[in-house]
Amino acid sequence: xxxxxxxxxxxxxxxxxxxxxxxxxxxxxxxxxxxxxxxxxxxxxxxxxxxxxxxxxxxxxxxxxxxxxxxxxxxxxxxxxxxxxxxxxxxxxxxxxxxxxxxxxxxxxxxxxxxxxxxxxxxxxxxxxxxxxxxxxxxxxxxxxxxxxxxxxxxxxxxxxxxxxxxxxxxxxxxxxxxxxxxxxxxxxxxxxxxxxxxxxxxxxxxxxxxxxxxxxxxxxxxxxxxxxxxxxxxxxxxxxxxxxxxxxxxxxxxxxxxxxxxxxxxxxxxxxxxxxxxxxxxxxxxxxxxxxxxxxxxxxxxxxxxxxxxxxxxxxxxxxxxxxxxxxxxxx
Amino acid sequence: xxxxxxxxxxxxxxxxxxxxxxxxxxxxxxxxxxxxxxxxxxxxxxxxxxxxxxxxxxxxxxxxxxxxxxxxxxxxxxxxxxxxxxxxxxxxxxxxxxxxxxxxxxxxxxxxxxxxxxxxxxxxxxxxxxxxxxxxxxxxxxxxxxxxxxxxxxxxxxxxxxxxxxxxxxxxxxxxxxxxxxxxxxxxxxxxxxxxxxxxxxxxxxxxxxxxxxxxxxxxxxxxxxxxxxxxxxxxxxxxxxxxxxxxxxxxxxxxxxxxxxxxxxxxxxxxxxxxxxxxxxxxxxxxxxxxxxxxxxxxxxxxxxxxxxxxxxxxxxxxxxxxxxxxxxxxxxxxxxxxxxxxxxxxxxxxxxxxxxxxxxxxxxxxxxxxxxxxxxxxxxxxxxxxxxxxxxxxxxxxxxxxxxxxxxxxxxxxxxxxxxxxxxxxxxxxxxxxxxxxxxxxxxxxxxxxxxxxxxxxxxxxxxxxxxxxxxxxxxxxxxxxxxxxxxxxxxxxxxxxxxxxxxxxxxxxxxxxxxxxxxxxxxxxxxxxxxxxxxxxxxxxxxxxxxxxxx
Numbered sequence: 001x002x003x004x005x006x007x008x009x010x011x012x013x014x015x016x017x018x019x020x021x022x023x024x025x026x027x028x029x030x031x032x033x034x035x036x037x038x039x040x041x042x043x044x045x046x047x048x049x050x051x052x053x054x055x056x057x058x059x060x061x062x063x064x065x066x067x068x069x070x071x072x073x074x075x076x077x078x079x080x081x082x083x084x085x086x087x088x089x090x091x092x093x094x095x096x097x098x099x100x101x102x103x104x105x106x107x108x109x110x111x112x113x114x115x116x117x118x119x120x121x122x123x124x125x126x127x128x129x130x131x132x133x134x135x136x137x138x139x140x141x142x143x144x145x146x147x148x149x150x151x152x153x154x155x156x157x158x159x160x161x162x163x164x165x166x167x168x169x170x171x172x173x174x175x176x177x178x179x180x181x182x183x184x185x186x187x188x189x190x191x192x193x194x195x196x197x198x199x200x201x202x203x204x205x206x207x208x209x210x211x212x213x214x215x216x217x218x219x220x221x222x223x224x225x226x227x228x229x230x231x232x233x234x235x236x237x238x239x240x241x242x243x244x245x246x247x248x249x250x251x252x253x254x255x256x257x258x259x260x261x262x263x264x265x266x267x268x269x270x271x272x273x274x275x276x277x278x279x280x281x282x283x284x285x286x287x288x289x290x291x292x293x294x295x296x297x298x299x300x301x302x303x304x305x306x307x308x309x310x311x312x313x314x315x316x317x318x319x320x321x322x323x324x325x326x327x328x329x330x331x332x333x
Numbered sequence: 334x335x336x337x338x339x340x341x342x343x344x345x346x347x348x349x350x351x352x353x354x355x356x357x358x359x360x361x362x363x364x365x366x367x368x369x370x371x372x373x374x375x376x377x378x379x380x381x382x383x384x385x386x387x388x389x390x391x392x393x394x395x396x397x398x399x400x401x402x403x404x405x406x407x408x409x410x411x412x413x414x415x416x417x418x419x420x421x422x423x424x425x426x427x428x429x430x431x432x433x434x435x436x437x438x439x440x441x442x443x444x445x446x447x448x449x450x451x452x453x454x455x456x457x458x459x460x461x462x463x464x465x466x467x468x469x470x471x472x473x474x475x476x477x478x479x480x481x482x483x484x485x486x487x488x489x490x491x492x493x494x495x496x497x498x499x500x501x502x503x504x505x506x507x508x509x510x511x512x513x514x515x516x517x518x519x520x521x522x523x524x525x526x527x528x529x530x531x532x533x534x535x536x537x538x539x540x541x542x543x544x545x546x547x548x549x550x551x552x553x554x555x556x557x558x559x560x561x562x563x564x565x566x567x568x569x570x571x572x573x574x575x576x577x578x579x580x581x582x583x584x585x586x587x588x589x590x591x592x593x594x595x596x597x598x599x600x601x602x603x604x605x606x607x608x609x610x611x612x613x614x615x616x617x618x619x620x621x622x623x624x625x626x627x628x629x630x631x632x633x634x635x636x637x638x639x640x641x642x643x644x645x646x647x648x649x650x651x652x653x654x655x656x657x658x659x660x661x662x663x664x665x666x667x668x669x670x671x672x673x674x675x676x677x678x679x680x681x682x683x684x685x686x687x688x689x690x691x692x693x694x695x696x697x698x699x700x701x702x703x704x705x706x707x708x709x710x711x712x713x714x715x716x717x718x719x720x721x722x723x724x725x726x727x728x729x730x731x732x733x734x735x736x737x738x739x740x741x742x743x744x745x746x747x748x749x750x751x752x753x754x755x756x757x758x759x760x761x762x763x764x765x766x767x768x769x770x771x772x773x774x775x776x777x778x779x780x781x782x783x784x785x786x787x788x789x790x791x792x793x794x795x796x797x798x799x800x801x802x803x804x805x806x807x808x809x810x811x812x813x814x815x816x817x818x819x820x821x822x823x824x825x826x827x828x829x830x831x832x833x834x835x836x837x838x839x840x841x842x843x844x845x846x847x848x849x850x851x852x853x854x855x856x857x858x859x860x861x862x863x864x865x866x867x868x869x870x871x872x873x874x875x876x877x878x879x880x881x882x883x884x885x886x887x
Contacts, residue, residue: 072805074475106395107553108478109533117553172592180600188389188586188597277389277588279554287395290763 024320031316035309042305043096046298047089075105092298101299106291111299114284119303122280125203125272126265126307128196132204133211134258140208141215141250142242145223155216159209167268171202171275188277199276203268207261211254218250225249251322259315263308266300380869382579384885389588389597390556391608396536397551399519400472403481405783408518409607409877410551410585413559415521415541418446418465419512420569421874425685425786425831427512430569431460431522431542432500441507441829448498454524455546455562462494467525469502477532485514507827509834510788517875544568544578544881556586572881579869579884598862599623604885605863607878611672617862624865629856630876631684632784633793634676637731637745637777637852642799642812644776645727650709652849655729656695658702658752664744665855676853679790679845683856683876686787688839691846695853702752711753720753727753732775733760741854742779770810771802778810781857785874787838791822794845813850 076082080091095102101111144155178184178198185198222228223246231241270282281300288296394407399415420430432446452460469492472482488508495501504511514520524540538550545559560582568575586603588594595613598606599620609617618625639646639655646652662675674682677692706712706720706727713721720727729749731742746756756777761769769775782789792798796819798809821841828834845851859876869882 075478103533108396108401108536113533114553172590175593175596179602180596183600186602188588188593188602273554275590275593277586277590277593279552283554283589 024317027316027320028313031309031313035313038309039302039305040093042301043093043298044089046301047092047294051085096298096302102295104288104293104296106288106293107296111295114296115281115299115303118279118281118284121278122266122269122273122282124196125199125269125278125280126262128200129204129207129265130258130262132200133207133261136204136208137211137215137254138247140212141219142239142247144212145216145219145242152216152220156213159213162209163206165205167202167206168271168275170205171199171272174198174202175275195276195278199272199278202275203265203272207258211257211261214257215247215250215254218253219246222246222249248322252319255315255318255322259311262311263304266304266307378886380574380579380882380884381886382884383581385582385584386580386605386867386880386883386885387584387586387603388880389586389594389603389606391587391589391591391594393551393554393556393587396532397557398523398532398535398539399517399521400468400477400482400523401479401532401536403519405875405877408875410557411521411539411541412518412543412873412877413545413583413880414539414543414547415518415523416452416543416567417517417521418448418515420571421513421516421785422571423685423874425835425874427516428570430516431567437829441509441827442504444502444504444511445495446500446502448500449567450498452542452567453564454540454542455564456524456526456540458524458526460522460542461497462500463497464522464525465500466492466494467528468520468522471523471528472520482517482519485517485519486511507829509826509828509831510786510791513786513788542567545583554587556584558585559583568881573869573871574882578881580880583880595862598864601864604867605861605878607859607861609860609862611670614672614858614860614862615670622865624863624867626861626863626870626872626878627858628872628876629674629681629683630781630783630859631681631786631874632789632876633679633782633851634681634853634856635673635779635781636676636679636854637779638793638810639850639852640773640776640778640810640812641848641850642814643773645729646776648709649848650705651711651727652852654702654705654709654752655749655754656702656849656852657698657705658754659745659748659852660697661695661745661852661854662697664741664748668741668744669855673855673858676855679793679842679851679853680787681856684787684789685785686835686838688842690839691843694846699752706753714753717755718750718753719755726755728755728757729776730757730759731777731779732766732769733758734766734778734780736760738779767806770800770806773800773812777852779854780810782808783857783876785876787835787841788825790838790841790845791825794818794841794850795822811850813845813848815844815848815850818844 080088083091101115103109104111104114107114140155140159144152146152175198179186185194219242228241228246231245236245266281268282269280270286272278273280273282281303285297285300287293288300390406390409392404392406394402394404394410396402397407397411399407399411416431418430418432419427419435421427431449431452433449435444435446437444446465448460448462448465450461454460454464458464469486469489471477472479472486473489477483488504488506488511490503490505492500492502521541521543523535527535527538527540536551538547540546542562542565544562544565546562547557547559549558551557561578561580563577565577566575588597588603588606591608591610591613594603594606595609595617597603599617614625614627617623637655639652641647641649641652646655665673665675677695678688680687682689710722711720711727713724715721715726731746733742742756742758746758749756759775770778782793784792792808794809794811794813794815796809796814798807799812799814800807800809818841821837821844825834825837825841828837859872859878861870861872861878863870866886867883868886869884871879871882873879
């Protein structure tokens with residue numbers, strides 16, 4: 001879609017161009033500053049929620065077994081679980097600001113090691129899912145944006161069905177057909193692209209269907225705009241009209257939606273990681289929450305919030321590029 | 334769905350409970366259902382060397398080092414790497430392993446082990462008395478933060494190397510469970526050099542004297558690869574063969590989802606899978622080309638543990654009425670598709686020291702139950718049909734150990750209603766669970782407790798194991814306190830003769846049955862489902878799959 005996003009104006013650094021650049025920079029800086037507040041809020045809420053969970057952390061940590069009071073004291077002291085809450089909170093903030101997430105209570109290793117070991121697989125899954133969602137929804141939207149009612153209904157019907165499918169069920173269905181029966185893709189211990197196909201499809205199915213619907217609605221609305229008549233009058237082909245002119249109008253809401261989806265995929269990947277026995281942050285955080293493994297939970301919350309924030313900045317910039325109307329104030333609508 | 338394994342899930346307390354006792358390492362004969370993959374004879378040939386076993390397991394340990402981790406997963410995955418000082422057979426007897434022989438002082442407090450002098454760790458280090466001392470001290474060191482191993486040898490005081498191949502262990506007090514504890518993977522002997530490293534490093538990789546070694550160690554959420562130790566020549570006698578393992582290696586993959594694990598097996602992507610649920614095992618047992626190997630976990634059955642100290646179940650008549658008035662066995666057969674044997678006593682029948690003489694006390698007898706409740710004064714009936722006494726409804730709060738108990742709990746609740754007893758089902762978070770467990774604020778808690786010896790009875794019914802805020806989580810969830818039984822526990826602890834020990838624990842089982850201190854439901858089953866070419870399967874005494882003797886016919 002690169003061609004779509006580049007400006008049609010003549011090249012060269014005009015004064016207008018410079019203003020545009022500085023506005024874009026201001027936009028990014030303002031968003032980044034706001035992000036710090038969002039991240040601080042995320043850490044604080046995570047910390048408080050964990051404190052609100054019933055039972056003391058040391059009890060939950062030790063719940064697996066009866067240990068001597070000496071071991072209990074050792075664990076309490078090591079994790080400073082006996083400090084006043086506010087002190088625990090401040091020392092957390094301080095350490096997190098320095099990038100030190102401490103050791104996992106349960107896994108007995110530095111949090112970054114635990115998260116870092118799982119992160120690449122989750123990022124690969126999320127990136128693949130976003131790519132498939134973007135490409136798939138554009139194709140579906142363009143194909144389905146047909147004036148004939150039954151075509152629209154057919155696409156909308158299938159998409160609604162896909163949205164309604166629970167991802168774990170879809171995952172198992174894909175596994176049964178393509179792995180257990182047809183042996184096209186491996187089930188377990190799969191690394192590389194082959195292992196990514198089925199999980200990506202299972203995770204991308206619902207977002208693709210939703211984005212395609214939003215996109216198609218935008219397409220259909222844009223097709224009623226006067227500029228379409230003008231373009232047609234100039235003899236443009238139907239596909240070129242849709243891809244080059246109409247799609248651009250429909251992209252705004254879909255981009256916003258994609259931003260939200262990208263942020264939610266870390267959570268959404270949990271069930272897919274379990275069904276497909278994939279390594280990943282989702283499984284890590286699931287067990288960390290059950291264990292009240294605070295350092296891991298906070299690190300993953302911060303990670304998810306960071307992904308969310310970065311994606312939102314990207315979305316803002318994309319909107320700025322897609323829609324000239326959002327550039328006037330330097331603040332996208 | 335009920336998992337086939339005992340509830341050693343890492344984080345719910347009762348689950349936790351499920352690991353805390355002496356699990357002995359023995360070869361329990363595997364009973365095979367279906368298929369023809371039942372021992373070497375079925376394949377009609379001698380064991381064949383070579384090949385890599387691809388095994389899918391449900392759970393991964395949070396830490397591979399069994400000195401640190403209490404989980405069943407850590408026991409399964411560390412056993413191929415670690416040998417123990419002693420080995421325990423299916424019947425509960427002890428035999429030499431890394432220790433050639435041992436003597437116990439008359440006061441039961443000093444154990445002297447004569448060690449093999451031909452054993453080496455896979456990192457090249459020699460196995461000697463200093464290694465034994467280093468391992469025991471590592472287990473009890475506060476820095477190890479052992480969640481099970483150190484409490485298994487709570488009687489341990491000190492150890493010293495008398496000479497290169499003689500180690501002497503001194504206990505604070507006699508403990509007849511000490512050898513059983515030593516036989517577990519949790520007290521497995523690791524290379525002393527590795528014990529000086531960080532706890533985190535040991536969680537990923539351990540080095541022992543066992544039939545297998547690992548180079549890459551445990552990879553979180555992925556699995557672990559083993560290669561055979563070609564120098565291995567010190568298997569315990571009951572292992573069935575000696576020398577190096579038949580397999581060149583084992584590739585263990587963590588596959589948490591039951592359907593995926595089962596599908597991976599039937600589609601040939603793995604050779605074997607553990608921990609399949611009853612629906613899958615039932616299907617697999619009938620599938621040509623596959624064999625289901627299984628054994629009941631030794632230890633306490635999956636049971637409802639009544640609060641015998643407080644509330645309506647403090648009355649023994651009400652407990653007996655629940656035992657007789659609910660058709661536990663039919664409910665078990667229905668919910669678990671006939672895959673788990675119904676329980677007739679506190680211990681499963683595969684537990685060494687199990688006393689079967691009381692089985693008839695666990696029969697279904699609704700008439701007797703009604704009579705008991707009438708006699709206990711619960712004669713009234715309220716609008717909903719529940720029994721009342723002085724206007725108060727007979728109401729029992731059941732605290733769930735795990736959300737997976739749903740199907741069973743609902744059926745039991747319905748059966749109790751027929752009896753006129755209201756079961757209130759409470760699925761609470763881990764923190765609340767611990768709080769209420771410690772406060773005794775419950776009428777019933779459910780859990781099983783795997784352990785290969787009768788010593789588990791002390792863990793589950795001993796007065797010193799009643800959970801309280803001061804003591805912390807402990808495993809006498811029935812809050813049972815019987816002086817006669819305490820007396821028997823003390824005698825059993827001091828018994829140096831195993832026969833005498835089993836006799837004493839038999840008496841304990843009779844007391845527990847008389848007092849209806851537990852409502853047993855079924856014996857959890859350890860399963861090892863494999864294609865029929867996977868031969869030489871078996872189970873260790875704690876119910877884990879034994880991987881040493883396995884060979885691949887094709």
